[in-house]
Amino acid sequence: MNPETNDRDTGSNSLEITQRTQIKRLPQRGNYDRPLIHQILDEGLICQVGFVVEGQPFVIPTAYGRVDDRLYLHGSPASRMLRTLKQGVEMCVTVTLLDGLVLARSAFHHSMNYRSVVVFGRAEVVEDAAEKIAALKAFTEHVMPGRWSELRPATQQEIAGTLVLSLPLNEASAKVRTGPPKDDEADYELPIWAGELPLRLTPLAPVADPQLSVNVDVPSSVQQYSRSPLETAE
Template sequence: MKGSERIKVKRLPARGAYDRDTIYAILDEAFICHVGFAVDGQPYVIPTGYARIDDHLYIHGSSASRMLRTLSEGVDVCVTVTLVDGLVLARSAFHHSINYRSVVVLGKAELVANREEKERALEAFTEHIIPGRWPEIRWPNELELKATSVLKLPIEEASAKIRTGDPKDDDEDYAMNVWAGVLPISETIGRPIPDSRLGNGIAIPPHITSYPRKK
C-alpha cells in the first residue's frame, strides 16, 4: 500500500491501519461505499454499491450518470466504507462513541472499456452481495451493457481506522453509579419474501437459504 500523508490517520493515530489484509477485509464485508468528488467547486458524496477485484475497487451505474461521467474524466475521488459494530456507552456524554471499522481510498478512477473486464466486474458486483447468484440469472445483454458504465479505482492510497473495546472514561467517572459498556450491533438476515409473480414450484435456492453474509 502506498504511503501518503493524505491518508494518514491524524486523529487517534493508534487506530489507523495501512496493511492490505485489514483494508481488504473491511471492503469485502461492507455493501455500500460513499463516493466523494467535486464538480465546478461543488462537492458531492454519493452512496453506491461496489466490488473489489484484486487491487481495484469497481463501481457501476447508468452510462448517463453524472457521477460516473465526471469520475471517468480523471478527477480526484475519495471513496469511504464504514461498518458499525457497536454503540459505546460511557459514564459521561463526552466519551460516548461507536465501535467501527472504516476505510478511505483516494485516487483517480478509470473507465473500464474492455468488455471482458466489464463483464467480470458486473459478475463481481452480484457475487459480492449474494455469492452463488450469478450462475443462475440472466447475464446482461448488449443493450444493458451499453447502458451501464463501470469504473475502477486502484487501491493504492488507502487507510483503515478501527475502534474496538470499552468506553474510555475519565478516571474520576468510574465511581459513578451509571451503567457503561458496549451495545453490539450486527446485521441479521430475514426470511426470504417471494416475488408476487414468482412461478409455481420454484424453490428458494441454497445460496439464499444459506446466505453467508454476517458480521
C-alpha cells in the same frame, strides 16, 4: 493536493502511507494492511463517493465491487457522477461498518465501535470486455455471494448499457475502534452501567416476488446469506 508517493513493493501486505491517507486524529486506530482494507470493503455494501463538479462538492452513496486491488463502480452512462469520474477527476471513496455502540459513564465518552476505509485516486473507464464482465460479476457476488451462477447470463445490450469504472486501491487506509468505553479514572466507581452494545446486519425471512412462478425454491445464495467478517476475510 495530489500527494507524492514513493515506489513501493506491490506484493507487500501494507500500503504506503501518504499525506492523504495518514491518520492524524487518533493515529493508533489507523491501519494500512491490505487484507484488513479488503475485508472491510468486502463486508460493506454501500460506499460514499466524494468528488467536485464546477467547484461544488458532492457525496453520493452507491454500490461497488472489488476484484484484487481494484474497486469498481457501475451504473448508467447518463449518471452525472460516473460521467464526471470517468474524466479522471480526483475522487474519494469511503466505507464504514458500524459494529456497536460504546456506552460510557458520561455523555462525553460515549462512542461507537467501527471499521472504516478511505480510498483516494482517479477512476478509469473499463473498456476490456472480459474485465467488464468480471466487474459486473463482482458487483453481484458482493451483494449476494453465489448469486451470479443462479442468474441468466447478462445480454450484450445490458453490458453495453452499463458504464463501469475502475479505481486502483493504491492510496487507502483503514481506521478501527474496538473495545469498551474509556472513562475518566474518577468515573469508574460510579453506579452507572457502561459497556458495549454490539450491532449486526442480520437478514430476515426472504419475501418472494408476487409474480414468481410456482415450485421455485429459495436459492442457496439467499438461504445462506450473511455479512459475517469471517466469510470475507482473506
